[in-house]
Amino acid sequence: DAGITQSPRHKVTETGTPVTLRCHQTENHRYMYWYRQDPGHGLRLIHYSYGVKDTDKGEVSDGYSVSRSKTEDFLLTLESATSSQTSVYFCATAPQQGATQPQHFGDGTRLSIL
Amino acid sequence: GQQLNQSPQSMFIQEGEDVSMNCTSSSIFNTWLWYKQDPGEGPVLLIALYKAGELTSNGRLTAQFGITRKDSFLNISASIPSDVGIYFCAGQALSGGSYIPTFGRGTSLIVHP
Numbered sequence: 001d002a003g004i005t006q007s008p009r010h011k012v013t014e015t016g017t018p019v020t021l022r023c024h025q026t027e028n029h030r031y032m033y034w035y036r037q038d039p040g041h042g043l044r045l046i047h048y049s050y051g052v053k054d055t056d057k058g059e060v061s062d063g064y065s066v067s068r069s070k071t072e073d074f075l076l077t078l079e080s081a082t083s084s085q086t087s088v089y090f091c092a093t094a095p096q097q098g099a100t101q102p103q104h105f106g107d108g109t110r111l112s113i114l
Numbered sequence: 115g116q117q118l119n120q121s122p123q124s125m126f127i128q129e130g131e132d133v134s135m136n137c138t139s140s141s142i143f144n145t146w147l148w149y150k151q152d153p154g155e156g157p158v159l160l161i162a163l164y165k166a167g168e169l170t171s172n173g174r175l176t177a178q179f180g181i182t183r184k185d186s187f188l189n190i191s192a193s194i195p196s197d198v199g200i201y202f203c204a205g206q207a208l209s210g211g212s213y214i215p216t217f218g219r220g221t222s223l224i225v226h227p
Contacts, residue, residue: 004156041218042120042202043157090156090166098177102147103215105156 004106006091007031012112019078021093021109030070031094032074033058034066035089043090049074081113117141120203120218127193128226135201135221143205146179147187147215151200156199160201161188195224 003026022093023032033048035058035059045058055066063085065077078085084102092103120137137146139176148158153224161172161185162165163179176189181214192198200222204215 010122043217044203045172048212056212081224092156101213102145102159102162105149107154107156 004091004093006089006103006106006109009107010110011080012114015082016080017061018111019081019111021089021091021111022077023074023076023093023106025072025074025093026072027093027095029093029095029104030071030074031096031101032072033092034064034070034074034076035090035092036060036085037090037108038087040066046076046089056082072105081111084111086113087111116172118203118205118216118218120221122221123211125222126224126226129193129195131193133190133193133197134187135203136185137203137205137218138185139205141205141207142183144183144213145206145215146177147200147204147206147211148175148177148188149204151202153199153222154201157202180210190223193223194195195225195227196221198225206221 005024007022009111023080034046035043044060046064049055067075085092088108094101094103118139140171147162148160151157167181167184168179174191200220202217202220206213206215
């Protein structure tokens with residue numbers, strides 16, 4: 001794997017609270033991604049980053065923001081969590097972005113919003 | 115966005131049987147990827163395909179990139195209990211200057227000893 005650590009691994013919180021998930025990588029990969037995984041939907045892209053301070057929206061970005069101040073860290077923030085954001089969140093990285101650069105995934109964060 | 119149809123949604127088989135699953139799309143992809151996800155873990159890349167018509171093996175796994183570039187299949191021969199998991203296909207194509215994979219919804223495989 002690409003040395004990807006997600007934290008926390010599990011979190012339970014209440015509706016309306018802010019939540020930040022962290023992805024840390026040790027491979028110096030340029031590209032980092034946040035996905036959510038829900039039953040029946042597979043993996044859906046939330047946001048991705050193509051360099052420090054460079055980010056872009058994915059398919060399901062509403063309600064989420066991201067930041068990347070260092071190559072190794074990519075943060076996902078839920079400004080005001082809602083129950084619909086209960087999901088398993090995966091971070092992925094890739095050294096370059098191109099047709100020949102598959103992504104490598106972390107082990108996920110299970111987030112429950114009550 | 116692009117849509118991938120992955121089938122079957124689930125499979126229940128006996129140990130030793132062969133397995134076949136596939137993904138189809140209305141769009142053309144430059145790359146097809148196959149991942150496996152074990153419970154409580156992230157997806158792990160099994161096979162990557164980069165050319166139309168390419169047939170690639172990884173042990174008991176064989177995958178092919180369809181000639182039309184709109185489909186791919188994964189075969190598992192002589193299944194064993196540790197093959198249990200969810201298998202995802204993903205297609206990559208250039209869109210707006212970025213290569214962002216589109217994932218299928220997964221095939222859940224259960225192998226009975």
